[in-house]
Amino acid sequence: MALSEVAGSQQTERDPVVNNFSIMVATKNGSGSQTANTALLRALFKMGIPVTGKNLFPSNIQGLPTWYTIRLSADGFAARRPRSEIVIAMNPATAIEDYAGVEPGGAFLYADDIKMPMDRTDIAHYAIPAKAISIKHEKDPKLRGYVANMVYVGALAHLLGLQLEELESALMYHFKGKRKPVDLNMAVIRASAEHAAANYKKHDPFTVERMNKTDGMLMIDGNTAAALGAIYGGFTFCAWYPITPATSMPEALISFSPGLRTEADGKRTYAIVQAEDELAALGMVIGAGWAGARSVTSTSGPGISLMAEFAGYGYFAEIPAVIWDVQRMGPSTGLPTRVSQGDVLKTYFLGHGDSRHICLIPCDPYECFEFGWKSFDVAERFQTPVFVLSDLDIGMNQWMSKPFDYPDLPQDRGKVLGAEALDRLGGFARYKDVDGDGIPYRTLPGTPHPLAAYFTRGTGHTEKATLSERPADWTGNLDRIRAKFETARAELPQPIVSLADGAEVGLIAYGSAHPAIEEALSRLEQTGLKASYLRVRALPLAESIKDFVAAHKRVYVVEMNDDAQMLQLLRLHLSGVEGDKLRAANLCDGLPLTARWITETILSKEASQ
C-alpha cells in the first residue's frame, strides 16, 4: 500500500534536521512492535520534543501490514504528514512500497533479510541485523519477532543520537518499573546500537536534541481521555458493545473505575454492562438515564445505525443519555480501522420522523476529557441523548495534550423535582414549558411522593404525559422540543474562532482535522494567503457562525468525508443566505488529514477563483 502522495520536492543537500521529521515503522499486525514504538515515542516526548504517534492498522489480528508513524515537530505541529523522512521496513510484504514512499532526502532502515532492489540515490540506506541479533538474544523462536523490534529501536537511537538512558526510562514506564523485561529489551537495544555504531556511516541529516516543549504536557489517546472525563463527570452507568475504534473507551472505564469509584466497603458507585449489541446498549443507557443515572455508551458507525430507533425515542421521550461515536470509515462495515468524519450528518438526524440531536465535537484528547464530563451536564440539562463525535484518529492514536482540568462546574443534574418540590408545587406536568426555555421538569423513579409518577412513552402525549393523538398536543410538543433545541444552541460549547485581519478566506473545520488546519494556516500564511479559522464544537450550529461566513468572501469547509457533511449542515444553517460562499474541501480516504493536502487544495481553489 502506498502511503505516500506524489511528492513534489527533489533531493537537495540539507542542513542537519533536528526534532523536525517523521519516522514510520512498517511491520506486521500482531508482531508486538507496540512496545518498541511507544518506548520510542515516550523517550522523545520526555526529551521535550513535541511528538504524536499514529498507528495505521488493518482490520485483522495478525500478519497483515501495519504502519506506525511518529512525528517530531519542534513547532508543535501534530498532524499526519503524507510521507516520512525515516522509514523502517520490517515487513517484506510492503517493503517495495515503503521504500518508494521515503521522503526524498530521507533514510531507509530495513531488516537485512529483506531482499529487493534498492537503487534510490536520494536517500540513505541502513540494514538492520534484526534476525541475527534476535536469535542471539532470544531462544524461544516464537518471541523472536517481538525482540526484532528492539533491534530497530537500537539502530534508530544510534542514528538519531537518542541517548539509550532515555529509552531505558521509557521502558521502565512501559513495564511499570519491572526491571526484568526492561533489561531484556535494553540488552537488545544496546547490541543493536553497538552494531550500528560499528557499521553505519550516517548519510542523513536527522537528529534529536533535548528541548523543553513538552513541559507539563501528557501523552494520551482520546478514548482513555473520554473515559476519564466520564469518570470525573460522575458516570454511574455504562452499557456497550465492542466495536473498533470505540472499544477502548469502555475498556478504559473498566480499568480506571475500580480505583477511582470503589467505596470503603469495596462496593461500586457505577455499573458497566457489556450488552448483546448496540441496540440493547442504547436501550440500557436510555433506561438508566430515565431512572436518573449518568449514563453513557460508546460505539462507531454500525452501532450508530443500530441505535437509530432508540435515539429517536430518547429524543422524543426526553431522556438523557450520552453516546460516543468514535467514527470510522463507512458506509457499511467500510474500513473499520480507518478514520473518517462520516457520521456527522447521520448522527445529527438519527432516527425516523422529525428529530435532530445535540452533538459535541472534540478535537483532541483534552476536549475528549472535557466533553467526557460536560456531556452529562448537557444531557441532563436538556433531557436528551447527546452524541459526542470523536473519531479513530483522536480516539486511538497517541496525542500530546495539556493536562486535563478538573471540572470547573458542579454537576448539572437538570430540572429534577424531588418530593419536597412536589409538595410545594402540588404536582407537576412532565412536558410543560414552565420556564420558557423549552426544557420541562422531570421526576425520577423512586421519588417518595404520590404525585411524582408519570408515564413515559414514545407516542404522542399531553403536557401531563398522558396519551394523546390531538393535533394540537402533537404540534405543541414538537414546538416545545424545538424551543429546547434553540436554548441548547446558545448554551453548547461555542465555536473557537481566530480571525485573520482583513482575510477574505475563512476555513471551517472540526474534530481531528484541527491539527492539520493549524499547520495549514501557517503554511498558507507563508504563501501570503491569510485565512481565518472557525472550529465547530457542537451541533446545532452556533448563531455566530453566520457572522463568520458574513465576514469572509469564501469559506472552505475542511472535513474528512465524501458527502461534505458539515458543509451541508452549514448550508442548512445559513437558510440559503450566502450559501454560495461555502466551498467543499473534503477528503475521504481513511487517513488523517495532512497540512499539505489542505494547503494545496485551498491554494488551487483560490487560484481558480
Place this chain on the structure above:
Amino acid sequence: MALSEVAGSQQTERDPVVNNFSIMVATKNGSGSQTANTALLRALFKMGIPVTGKNLFPSNIQGLPTWYTIRLSADGFAARRPRSEIVIAMNPATAIEDYAGVEPGGAFLYADDIKMPMDRTDIAHYAIPAKAISIKHEKDPKLRGYVANMVYVGALAHLLGLQLEELESALMYHFKGKRKPVDLNMAVIRASAEHAAANYKKHDPFTVERMNKTDGMLMIDGNTAAALGAIYGGFTFCAWYPITPATSMPEALISFSPGLRTEADGKRTYAIVQAEDELAALGMVIGAGWAGARSVTSTSGPGISLMAEFAGYGYFAEIPAVIWDVQRMGPSTGLPTRVSQGDVLKTYFLGHGDSRHICLIPCDPYECFEFGWKSFDVAERFQTPVFVLSDLDIGMNQWMSKPFDYPDLPQDRGKVLGAEALDRLGGFARYKDVDGDGIPYRTLPGTPHPLAAYFTRGTGHTEKATLSERPADWTGNLDRIRAKFETARAELPQPIVSLADGAEVGLIAYGSAHPAIEEALSRLEQTGLKASYLRVRALPLAESIKDFVAAHKRVYVVEMNDDAQMLQLLRLHLSGVEGDKLRAANLCDGLPLTARWITETILSKEASQ
C-alpha cells in the same frame, strides 16, 4: 378531539348544495362501521360523483373514537377538508366536539341516545333512532352496534336523496354477491329511511345527484395498488414485519398473489416471509436481491430506523432491493395512525457514513401501482436499495383513480452477466465502471461458470471485489457510486411541472400533498394569485428543479413534517444558490393537508412579502 379548524364563515341562507360537501361519521373503533361507510362511499362513486374516503382512527382495536370522512366533489377535488357539512355522531364520547365542528350551514345527525345541549341555530339537527331500530332488527345484543351503523346510512340516504338501490348494489359488491347479509342490512337501511321520511323535515341544502365524473375510474387504497404493482412488476420475494400503516401492502400481496402467480402445478412463483422484525425483513430482502430475486419489503418509520444498517450495506455492496415506507407520524412511535411526510430526509440519508438513497415518491394509488413495478427496474438497474415513500393517507385511505396501466416496458433486470457473456468476456470485475455510467456488472449465484463467482462484502474492496484498505480503492469506489447516483438522477421519474404564465410564485410539493395543492392552486387563482407547481417524484432531485426555482421569485415548499425536510434537500440541491427563494410551508399535525390551510398560509406569507 377537535377535528375542526377555527371557522371563519357565518351561517347564511344557501342554495341546494349538490354533490359538493363532506360527510363525517364519528364512531368508535371496532364498532363495525366500515361496511356502512364503504357502502356509502361506493354508492356515491357509482352514481358518478367524485368521492374520497378517509378514515381517522386511533392506535387501538376497540372502543376509542374514530372518524370516517367522505368528501363529495363535483369538481373532482380529493383533499381533506377541515370541516364537514354533514356530521353523523354515533359516539357519545366525542359528540360535543363533533357537534361544535359541524360546518356552519351544515347538518348534524346523531344517535338519539346522545344527550347533550344542542343549541346551534346555524345547522340542521336530525336524531337517529339507532337503538330502537337495531333492537328491532337484531336479536344478538353483541351485533346491535354493527346494525346501528346501517341506521345512519338509511337516515342519510333519505336526507340526501340517495336511492336505496344504489346502496343495495354497493352492499352486493361489498358482500361479493351474497344475498343474505345484503338483505339483512338493507332491511335496516329501509326501516331507517322510512323513519326518516316520516319524521325528518329537511333543513339542510345537501343532496346528491347522478353525474358521470367517475366513468372508467376505480376506487382503491395505495397499499393495495402498490401490491398489485409489485405483482405486475414480477416480484419474486417479499419479507415483511407488521406495522401500521404498511401492513396492508404485504397483506394485499398475500391475498392477490395466489390467484395471479400460481403455476399450473399449483406451485408458486414467489415467496412471502413474515420476518421476526424489520431488521431481519430487510436482511432477507437484501439476501434475495443479491441472489437475483425482485425483492420487496414494506414498513413505516420505526422499521426504517431498524433498517439503517442494512440500507447502508445494500447501498455499499450494491444490491437491489425495494423498500416501501408508508410514512406515519414520528419521531419515535409517535402517532402510528396519523399521516406525515417525516421520513424524507431520514430515508434519503439512511445509514451511517457517506450514503444517500434513491427514493420514489408516489402521490396517489395510480403512482403506487406504477412505482410498484418500476421500483424493481430502478433497483436492478442501479443495483441499490430503492425506497418508495408513500404515506398513511395514500396507503390506507380510499382514493379514486384512473385505471392502472399495464407496464409499458419489459422488466429491466439490469447489468447481469450470464455464463455465455462470461465466456465471451473471459471474466469480469464486479465493481468496475465499464460503461462510464457508474453502474457495474454483476453475476448471480448459481451461474454455471467458473469465473462467475465473486465475494460480496460491506468492507472496502477493489474493482474485483477483493478486500482492500487502500485509500485509492476506497475513494475510487465511492466516486463511482456517486457517478451511478448521478446517472440515476437523470433517469428517475422526473418532476411534473405546471407553469403558470408570468407567475412569481412557485409551489413545490410531493406525495399525498398533491390533491390539496391542486385545489389550493385553483383557490389561489380565484384570489388572483397565479402560481406554478412542481411535484417532486424522486430523489436524488432532478436537475430541472433548479430551473423551476430560477424561474420564480418565491418558491413555497409545501409538506407535512416539522423539519421542512424536502426544503432542506432542495436547499442542498441548489448548493447555496438562490436558496433564499425557498420558503417553508409545512404543517405536521397528523392530518392530511387541506387546500384551505395551504391557501391561507401562502396568502399570508405573500401578504407579508
Place this chain on the structure above:
Amino acid sequence: MTAAAPAAKSNVNILGLTKADYKAAPSTLCAGCGHNSIADKVIDATFELGLKQHEVIKLSGIGCSSKSPAYFLGRSHGINTLHGRMPSVATGALMANHQLYGVGVSGDGDTGSIGFGQFKHMVRRNVRMVYIVENNGVYGLTKGQFSATADVGQELKHAGRNELPPLDLCLEAIIADCGFVARSFAGDPKHVTALIKAAFNFPGTAVLDIISPCVTFNDKDDSTKSYAWGKSHDERVNDFTFVMQQDEITVEYEEGETKAVELHDGSQIMLRKLDGKHDPTNRAAAITLLDEAREKQQFITGLIYLNPARASLATAANLIDSPLAWLPESRTRPSRESLDKIVASLK
C-alpha cells in the same frame, strides 16, 4: 396457591391503602381481552403485598399487551419503550436504581419475535424483575398476524395457516438460566395473582408466561390461546403458597408432597405437587416437562421452575446499596487530587 398474607382479606393493606389506590387509567383494550384481567391481578398482587408504588417501576414494549402498565399502579413511574426492547431499558433502569421493583409486561410478538434476543439476554443476566408475557399467539395491535408462539397448523382469518412450530417461552427462559419460570392462564385470576406475588419477591428475573386470549383475533375454541381451550385443557402441575417474611406459615401440607424454597429476606415459597410428579426445583425435570407438554400440545400451568440461587445482575456487579441514580456528586466525582495523580502518571 393461597396467599397467606392476612392483608389480602381486609379492605386496606399494611400501608393502609385500598385496592383502588393501586389502580390507574381505565383500560382501552377490547372488552374481554385477557390482558385486562392480568392488569387487574397486578393490582391485586401489589395491593396484597403492600408494595409502595413509588418503589415500583412498570415497563413494557409495544402492543396491546404493552399498553397494560398504563392500567395498573397509577402512582408508579411507568415507561412504554420500543417494540421488543423493554428488556434492555429494564436492565438499565434497574441497574441505575437496583432498589426498585420492576414489573414488565410484554406480548408474545414483542418478546418472541422482535425482542427475542433481548429477552434471552436479559434473562441470562438475571435482572431482578417480574417479566410478564401476555401470550395470545397473535399480534393484537397490528390486527391478527401470527406470532412466534402460534401453533403449527393454526388458522387465522387473514394470515392463513401457520407452518412454523411455536416457541415455548418457558422453555426458552429456563435454558437461559432463569430461576423463576411459571405458566398460567388469564382465566385463572387466583393463580395469576399468587404467581405475581411470589415473583415480586424473587431475587432475579421471574418469567410469567400467561396465556391471555385475544378475543378479537384469536379466540376460536380450537386455538390453544383461547378461553375455551384454556379452561378445558389447563393441567396444573403444582400449587404453592407464598409466605412473606413476617407471616407465620399457616398452611399445612402432607409430608413428601411439599417443598419449601427460601427466597431472599426470609420469605418462602411452599410448593405442593399436584400431578404427584413434577419437582420444580429440578431443572432437567422442568425442561422435560415442558418439552413433552409442547410435543403433546398439553397446556400445563404452575410454577414450573424455581431456583433462587443465582446472583442478580446488580449483586454480581457489586453495587453500593444506594441507588446509583441518586448518588450525590460527592460520591460520583473523584477528588481533584486523584486527577492530579493520573495526570502526573501520564506525563
Place this chain on the structure above:
Amino acid sequence: MTAAAPAAKSNVNILGLTKADYKAAPSTLCAGCGHNSIADKVIDATFELGLKQHEVIKLSGIGCSSKSPAYFLGRSHGINTLHGRMPSVATGALMANHQLYGVGVSGDGDTGSIGFGQFKHMVRRNVRMVYIVENNGVYGLTKGQFSATADVGQELKHAGRNELPPLDLCLEAIIADCGFVARSFAGDPKHVTALIKAAFNFPGTAVLDIISPCVTFNDKDDSTKSYAWGKSHDERVNDFTFVMQQDEITVEYEEGETKAVELHDGSQIMLRKLDGKHDPTNRAAAITLLDEAREKQQFITGLIYLNPARASLATAANLIDSPLAWLPESRTRPSRESLDKIVASLK
C-alpha cells in the same frame, strides 16, 4: 465417522476436480486459529462430496470466524453480511434460489449475542443450509471480550471474570426445532469433515457448533474453548457414517447399536452409539444430554440430534422447482388481461 464415499480416496472427485480447485484466498487469520482448520474441512467435505461450486453460496456475519468463507470455495458466490445478520440474508438468498446449497460460517459473538434472535428464527424456519458456528468463547476480531458462550468464572486478560452462564447453542438450536444439531472440535478434522458432509445433505437447517480455539485471546489450558481442554475432554457420544445415495453401505455395525436415518434423495446417515446410551433421534434425550453436559461442564461431541422430518422453508412455501431469481418475465408478470379483470373489479 468414516466417509464412505470412494471419492475421498482419490486425487480427483466425481467432477474430476482436485482439492485445490476447492480452495480460495489464503487465510489472514492468526496462525493456529481453529477457524483455519474448519475452513480447510469445508474444502475437504465439498471436494469429497463432489459439489459443484456454482451451486453453493457461502455466507457469514462479521468476526474472525466470519472471514472464513473467503478461505474456501473460490468458485462459489460468497457474501459477508453484517454482524449477526447472516441468518436473514441466508433466508432471503436461499428462498430466491432454493436449488442452491448454502454454507454459513458465524462466530459465537455473531450468533450468540447480536445475532441470537435471527439465529433462532432462522432455525425455526428451517432454511436449508449448513450453519457453522466457529465457537471460541470470545470476541476475536475485537480483541478478547467475553462472548455469550464463555463459561461462568472464566478469566480473560482485559475483560476480567465472566459472571454470566454460557448459552449452549446446540440446546438453543434443538429448542428451536432444528433437525440436525452437532457439536465438534476444530482439533478433530475427521469428525468435522464428516459432519459437514452429512450436513450438506440435510434437508433443512443443520447447525454445527464447532469449538474452535482462539489462540490469541482464549487458548489458556483451563478455558473450555482451548485446544488443550478440547483434546483432553472430548467425549464423543456417537459415531456415524454418511452414505451417499449412489454408495453402497460398506460399514458394518453391531446390531442394536446402529440406526439408519434416511435423508432426502435416498442418502443415509448410519449412526452408532459410542456412549452406549444416547439416541440422537430422540429429542428429549438430546435435550437432557446437553443440559447435563452443560451442568457438568462436559465437552460432548457428536451428532446430537437428527430428525429430517420437518419441511424446509422453501418446501413449506410451495415454491416452483426453478429458482425464483431466474424466472423469466413471462413467468413473473401476469397477463394484461388479468390486470384488466382486476381493474374492472375495482370499478
